[in-house]
Amino acid sequence: MPDSSLFPLDIPTLAFSRGLMQIMLAGLLVYVGRRHEQGAGARLWAAGFLLNGISLFLFSITAHGIWDTVCVVGNHLALGAGSACLLLGFWAFGRQRAQPWLAALVVVIPLVALLAFEGAWPNARLRVLTTAFGQLVFLLALQASLRRPPRHEIEHIYRRLRVLALVYAAVLVWAYAVVANVLPTSSRLDIGYHLAIFSVASLLFMLSLAVTCLALQFALLAARNEDLAMVDWLTGLLNRRGFFRAIAHGDTGRADAERIGSVVVLDIDHFKRINDQHGHAAGDRVLQAVADRLRELASPSDLVARMGGEEFCVAMPGARREHAFARAEAILAHCRNTTVPAADGRAIRFTVSAGVCEASPTLSIDDALAQADAAMYAAKREGRDRAMAAHDLEHDARA
Template identity: 50%
Template sequence: MNGITLLTVDIVTIAFARAIMQMMLGGLLLYMGIRQFNQGAARWWALGFFVNGLSLFAFSFDVPEAWSIVRNTFNHLSMGVASVFFLMGFWRFGQQPINSWLLIVLMAFPLTSIIAWELLWPNARFRVLCTASGQVLYFIALQQILAQPFRIEYARIYRRLRYVVVVYIIIFVWAYASIAQLLPTTAVTSLNYHRSIFSIASLLFMLTLAVGCLALKFTSLAIRNADLAMHDWLTGLLNRRGFFHEIESNQQVKGGDRKITALLAIDIDRFKKINDAQGHAAGDQVLQYVSERLKLYDSENRIIARMGGEEFLITLFDTSQEDAIKLAEELRQQFAQNRVALSNQQSVRLTISIGVHEVSQQEHIEQSLAHADEALYAAKRQGRNRVILSKTEQKD
């Protein structure tokens, strides 16, 4: 090429190095997936790297002519299987539905390439291009999956992986276009040159994909720890910290689409007496019972939290004062009409007191909570097992 020497590399050596690297990364992902959050995704990814690595091992070794069909079959089918495993991993991780038809089509490409262009009408070029077409479909599907992060914390990693996939698709199509002899004459170089560039690009792509998978796993662990810090360990409800984080992150107090209109501060009557008489284990069961009953009233327009001890809070959005009082009275009656069965074969009668506060859009959430607590304390002073409206509403 006009005296310019193009750098080429040993394709077999790179394939062997890729195989070792992918097996090691697959092992790392598998190790991280054991007893960890979202372990299913890590295991699918690990299988994808393992299978793809095995196909590269098969490519790296010379075999007798009689065994070439076996090697080619394994090599092509393993590429399709690895693609299926990778998609399964990203679907599982992203909590997206599995597209079974897409998986079938992905496997149809390598099967067709082997049956048609290896067994019936042997043609190495068509066999490679047929399997490569399935890989292009896999990359497009991966792009679509990465376009839909199910949590904002994953958005940056997803976006960067999408950029990498786009770049690799371009290199992939360019490399196989040379095999198909579709490139214009001015773009045609030696086949070894295309293979060298493609091999290096494939090495970098798989390395980046593995790093991306590991980054998603580390991020998911960090998110899980953060979520645990926001939730009460006993009841599973938001704790006080989680409640304020939910309010702040969704901008629900000021400027949000939904407006907080009422707070229901709920307290279990004579809870200390239950603890003293039945023991703390019984007290925990009572707290769990109350939380499970409150969860039945959960909806998009409500946030339910355990604010500490035996006190709970229901935050209502776009709800009138009349409906808030109606809900509070319904809750009070529900608890008063039932007894809580304990594990020690005993049961306790349970009542709750509720303070209701209609939230003004001018007041801060801390002020609203204080008003709701004042109403709750008034309900306790007036005999418990009752619903009291905050004094700010009574004055109005």
Template identity: 30%
Template sequence: MGQAGNRWAVVMLLCVLSLLATTALASSRDLESGWEYRWGDSPRLADGTPAWIQPGKDEAWHAIGFPSNPPHREGRHHAWFRVTLPEGDWRDPVLYVYSIDLIAEAYLDGKRIYRHGAFDTAGEGRFAGWPWHMIPLPTDAAGHQLYFRVYSNYTDIGLWGEIKLMERADLLGYILKHSASAMVVSPLCLLLALLAGIFAVIQANRRSFAAIALFGLAAGTMILAESQASQLLLDAPLLWDFLAAGGYYTLPIALGLLLEHWFAKTRPRLIRRIWQAHLAYLVAALGAAGLGWIDLAITFPVFDALLVASLALLMAAIAPRLHRLEGRQRAILATFALFGALLLADMAVAHGLLPWTRIPVSVGALVFALAIVVISLLDYAHTQRDLKRLNQRLEAEVSARTQQLQTLVERLETYSYTDPLTGLHNRRYFDELLQHEARQAQREFTPLALAMIDIDHFKRVNDRHGHEAGDRVLAGVATILNDHFRDADVVCRLGGEEFVVLLPGADADTARNRLETLMTQLAGRVYWHGERMLGPVTISCGIAVYPTHSTSPMALAGLADRALYAAKQGGRARVAVYA
């Protein structure tokens, strides 16, 4: 396992941490309206920038509901899309795109900010995979136009799936949330493949277990490769697409071997020809794509058509004999019908025949694989004792994994409200606490003070001594803040060098006195980073109190921020109460 295993563990832990710490999932913005498009590729200006990203009215742009597959394509391979980014308060914004057909560049304010794939001098390029995309944006990007240059010789052209504006830190949690089932099902399918492969070696009738092993390997590989979390494990989208294609194209081969075994007395020759045809296509398609003769992308529509035809032939061959089948064989057909229906639905979404949505193909794969295993075990009654022990082992492993995940969840629920650098509560905790204290202050008619605190000239510390030294100062100030305020007061770090203190029951004078005392304590403190002395540092403070300054406690943060600004304008190292 080695480095690969360690990387997998680290990625999974970071994903779980991100999932539990994320707060902006609810505040993410869907960018599924306001888009415009135009066909063709932009000419270049003298400095090499595309002419179409210049400001000004251009009648060639047309409105489109979603930036994908504009009308009247007529064999064209180039298209441009643009949208005006919405207003919002973002700290580290990114644009999340589920997928792009096929390669693209993104431009903002006249500059290229993102590229997927490589464009040649003709504005064309080869398929570079279907990853999800995270496009960093500046914090002041609201109201600016974002442009996409897209090239595709595939059946689709443009952006695909979903497009969201969100915080960078929250994207990992979003990816993990939608990859959770795949991250569970894929290892289970691969484990089933391993166990079935072992039984294929030790059992007299190896063919059935070999087919089960092949199906488990194909399904597990496909589900893992198509999971968005795989990109966190290894940023190699084209490799993952080759693995996904290999697993996807192998499924009908494994299915054909299974059905040929189970329906040996019906139409074995037709079933054999079907899986042999798929084997030939697997070798030809992946071989040609691997040698660079064709793009891997174009092999998917051809396979989809072949798969639809194969499924129809299989069902036609089996349906007239359903009444002759045993209950276990009918169960296989039922689970296969579920899995096949999910595959067809996913295929229809991919080709735009159904609205975009996430199809739980992994669930169908798991149900079908488990059904095959159970029925195969029943067919070998003389090994029932050994196979029962095997099932118990599987159940124990699933239970152990579930328990481990539950333990992680319980531990990380605490981390999701804690700033890892200072140990103070974070913004998420503050937002929820402010709502609670606001309701209590209004209900009990008691004052509530809120103080915004900012370390003066903190950027100088980072510039002169480095970010590690800056972190040492932040941690030291946080310790003093935490020790200074009483138990009823709550100190949180909002981000950067900014802190907030919530003082239930305190009026303006009380809050001012506590903060002035705090400033005295800070004035006598220095901080060390290695052999360098840092500080002392000073702070500026702004105070707002309910109901003195506002009839709404939820407005205190904004008022205290104004007071903080006044303190900084007044020379820093002072406390200002909102006037």
């Protein structure tokens, strides 16, 4: 007789405990993700853990001979549906294109196992092995969905979960290869020993998966909060801190002159007068209008920021002075033709002045901004509503 005392574990009781744990974790995921920007992923994860928990409850009931056929059918279908929901959750969280056929396959495989080996040709071993194959498909699809995290801040979590999914897939193959008699069992250890190890591994995997889902929610929430600290609340542009952080996280393998290109500093003319005559609410609308014009004219690689007060900045990677100056002139023209409604119904017209500086290998971003700022103030002294280049100031100074 095989010596099962080497692993004295009540598998049905363990399955019941696993099911209870997964249902509790499903509730926790719903609570955490209820107000989250990507709460759809959390809700799908919760549905997946809930269905897996139901599947385990039904398995534990089946093991005691109660409602045998009904519980077997429910166990297999709930397992497949739960795995499909987990996959859909990761696709939704990662903003990846869903693969409905793959999610459907994870559900169809245990359904085929039921129809073929529970109904047409009753064979419990083949039914269990076919359903286990469906779980292997789920694990490989999960591992593939983790290749591209939605943000670099959670890349390390995705990487560890990929390793975890592969390890668990290897344990699943090992355990069910024994059931299929592909791998020999020891003369002292029966099949139940291997399945007990798999049950413990499954418990640890699902617990780790649930903890990882929670960690992803919190990590993404922290990243969103960090984003908010980098964005100006009124205009939606980068603030000063966000601008310099974006510069610092650029392609540092290139010289500043190549990475930054040119910078344009802009300042709204007579902004204090607008606030005094029309009120601060109207002044806020003018700031928003300038931000809108900057966004409309920006290229995808540009960094656009409100540096403080009524001052704005545009960094144009790879742009030469002539291109940046033409962009500044276009911004001025758009602002000149923009009107903002005042509280009394009148239309507020406004202009901006701009300074342009092209970076060079010996010029840091701070120096480039300082020179563009000096050119902008020179434009104000020349009459406002115009752009001036730092290069022209240097040329005039030498002359």
